Amino acid sequence: MSTPRQTEYAIHPQFLERWSPRAFTGEAIAEQELFALFEAARWAPSANNAQPWRFVYALNGSPSWASLFGLLGEKNRRWAAKAAALVVLISRTHHRRPGASEDSPLLSHSLDSGAAWASLALQAQHSGWSSHAIGGFDRERARSELGVPDGYQVELAIAIGRRGDAAELPEDLRAREQPTQRQPLASLVAEGRFSFASA
Ligand SMILES: Cc1cc2nc3c(=O)[nH]c(=O)nc-3n(C[C@H](O)[C@H](O)[C@H](O)COP(=O)(O)O)c2cc1C
Incomplete structure (x- = not known):
């Protein structure tokens, strides 16, 4: 039994309710439902409203599943x-600014795409689905297999599914199947000056 997540200040419960399970039921998601998650991501803020995020998806059982899963x-x-x-x-790494004749770097392309990922994750939670970010995948192979051109950076894989029974996970993963905790605010926030103890 995990310790319930507790906040130091009152916040909307959605932030505590979202977590990243590994046990999924195998239930299929309708494309319409998946697109509602992309819709939420679409409304994330970004520098110059450049919206550098791009999503390539595969539904489990579709012809493209093997290619994404294999990454x-x-x-x-x-x-x-x-x-x-x-x-x-x-994410798109460069952007043509209004009136410019050449592309210039979008310094916040990863940051902005992270905001889009967070929106997707929260919308998934609202819609009864769970999401789990995956950094452990082959970005170089993703680039070639998914046909990602120059000027784009492969950021993250994301698994989406209906949360399942932890008992069905391999034993070592079962113990980790619970919401994680967070560092205290005092170790994350400082007034006026970077005054944090080095970890
Ligand atoms: C960029 C990124 C990469 C991650 N990579 C993996 C991964 O490869 N495998 C995995 O099981 N979880 C991965 N996670 C999930 C994190 O471990 C998880 O979000 C973190 O422990 C906080 O837990 P929570 O999402 O349940 O609140 C990743 C999360 C992020 C944001």
Whole structure:
């Protein structure tokens, strides 16, 4: 039994209710439902409103599933096989600013794409789905296999599914199947000056 997540200040419960399970039921997600998650991501803020995020997805059982699933590292493949969908988040690294004749770098392309990922994750939670970010995948192979052109960076894989029974996970993963905790605010926030103890 995990310790319930507790906040130091009152916040909307959605932030505590979202967590990243590994046990999925295998239930399919309708494309419409998946697109509602992309819709939420679409409304994330970004520098210059450049919206650098791009999503490549595969539904479990579709012809493209094997190609996305095969990008995952072995440890992640153990649990992600029962996800309903896999998404690869890609960001555009350059942007043509209004009136400019050449592209210039978008310094915050990863940051902005992270905001889009967070929106997707929260919308999934609202809609009764769970999401789990996966950094453990082959970004270089994703680039070639998914046809990602220059000027784009492969950021993250995301598993989406209906949360399942932890008992069905391999034993070592079962113990980790619970919401994680967070560092205290005092170790994350300082007034006026960077005054944190080094970890
Ligand atoms: C960028 C990123 C990469 C991650 N990579 C993996 C991964 O490869 N495998 C995995 O099981 N979880 C991965 N996670 C999930 C994190 O471990 C998880 O979000 C973190 O422990 C906080 O837990 P919570 O999401 O349940 O609140 C990743 C999360 C992020 C944001």
